[in-house]
Amino acid sequence: MTKKSERPNAPCDASLQMQQPVYYPIAEDDEIDLLEYWDLLWKNKGLIVAITSLITAVAIVAALLMTPIYKAEVLLASASEKEGGGLSLGGLGGLASLVGVSGSLGGGGTEEGLAVLKSRLFLNDFFIKESLLPVLFVEQWNESSEQWHESDPELQPTPWQAYEFFTKNILTTSVDKNSGMINLSINWSDPVLAASWANKLVVDLNEYMRRHAIEEAARSIDYLNQQINQTSVLEMQQMLYGLIEEETKKTMLANVRAEYTFKVIDPAVVPERKIKPKRALIAVLGMVLGFFFAVLFVFFREFIRKAKQARLSDSNNVSSEGLD
Numbered sequence: 001m002t003k004k005s006e007r008p009n010a011p012c013d014a015s016l017q018m019q020q021p022v023y024y025p026i027a028e029d030d031e032i033d034l035l036e037y038w039d040l041l042w043k044n045k046g047l048i049v050a051i052t053s054l055i056t057a058v059a060i061v062a063a064l065l066m067t068p069i070y071k072a073e074v075l076l077a078s079a080s081e082k083e084g085g086g087l088s089l090g091g092l093g094g095l096a097s098l099v100g101v102s103g104s105l106g107g108g109g110t111e112e113g114l115a116v117l118k119s120r121l122f123l124n125d126f127f128i129k130e131s132l133l134p135v136l137f138v139e140q141w142n143e144s145s146e147q148w149h150e151s152d153p154e155l156q157p158t159p160w161q162a163y164e165f166f167t168k169n170i171l172t173t174s175v176d177k178n179s180g181m182i183n184l185s186i187n188w189s190d191p192v193l194a195a196s197w198a199n200k201l202v203v204d205l206n207e208y209m210r211r212h213a214i215e216e217a218a219r220s221i222d223y224l225n226q227q228i229n230q231t232s233v234l235e236m237q238q239m240l241y242g243l244i245e246e247e248t249k250k251t252m253l254a255n256v257r258a259e260y261t262f263k264v265i266d267p268a269v270v271p272e273r274k275i276k277p278k279r280a281l282i283a284v285l286g287m288v289l290g291f292f293f294a295v296l297f298v299f300f301r302e303f304i305r306k307a308k309q310a311r312l313s314d315s316n317n318v319s320s321e322g323l324d
Contacts, residue, residue: 044298051294059286068274072194075266076182078110113261191271198268210260217251
């Protein structure tokens with residue numbers, strides 16, 4: 001009598017085993033015990049308060065030592081006739097453009113005026129006129145001897161450095177797209193100097209643009225006179241005479257109008273409130289950062305303590321096994 005093989009039952013047993021869910025034990029150490037964390041923080045509350053207070057105090061001292069910065073502002077409007085709808089050359093504009101003469105009696109547009117304001121040529125002249133380099137780089141200037149502290153001329157501040165510092169940290173401009181008003185502001189530690197520089201910049205810019213307009217009109221008149229002498233066509237001569245008349249008007253306008261490019265709507269006054277540093281905000285941020293740093297320090301110290309205990313326990317177990 002042959003013995004029955006039990007092989008056909010094997011696949012059924014395997015399928016039953018595969019269908020049974022597998023459970024993995026969860027170690028208690030892997031569970032997040034918020035109460036344990038709270039107990040840890042409460043036990044170290046003195047250390048947390050001490051660290052938070054120390055960092056907050058450092059932030060307050062740093063804020064008090066920071067140099068206060070004041071902001072002086074000038075509100076401007078464009079005085080350009082092209083933008084303001086004033087005088088223009090009318091029908092002679094096309095001919096004026098052909099012969100290289102400006103087609104309006106304005107003082108330049110807003111974009112042109114702001115570009116000149118931030119140009120190196122204009123600002124370097126302003127630095128020289130106002131003797132700003134010793135003021136901008138006061139730490140390198142010896143006021144008693146009126147000389148730079150550095151004996152090496154290559155280490156002394158240059159006009160290029162003054163221009164970079166002034167345009168990046170001191171002078172700012174913005175244009176309101178709706179009204180077209182221009183805001184020119186000066187940020188500096190001395191509120192009196194900030195207001196003075198803001199107002200003087202506008203005056204010097206108008207003078208600079210006015211002077212160049214007069215020079216340009218004079219060159220245009222000389223050129224038009226040459227063209228009149230070179231043509232015998234009566235109509236062309238009459239048009240050129242008309243252009244000379246308009247250029248003469250431009251010269252007269254530049255001579256009598258001091259606010260040639262920008263009209264001052266609201267001049268700068270000495271600011272009474274500083275814009276930075278915001279000491280209250282710095283103190284609050286210091287307290288928040290100090291608290292988080294203190295909490296992280298407590299958790300890190302506890303992690304190191306447990307790691308040392310685990311190593312010590314493992315070493316003790318190894319020693320006891322060796323004795324056995």
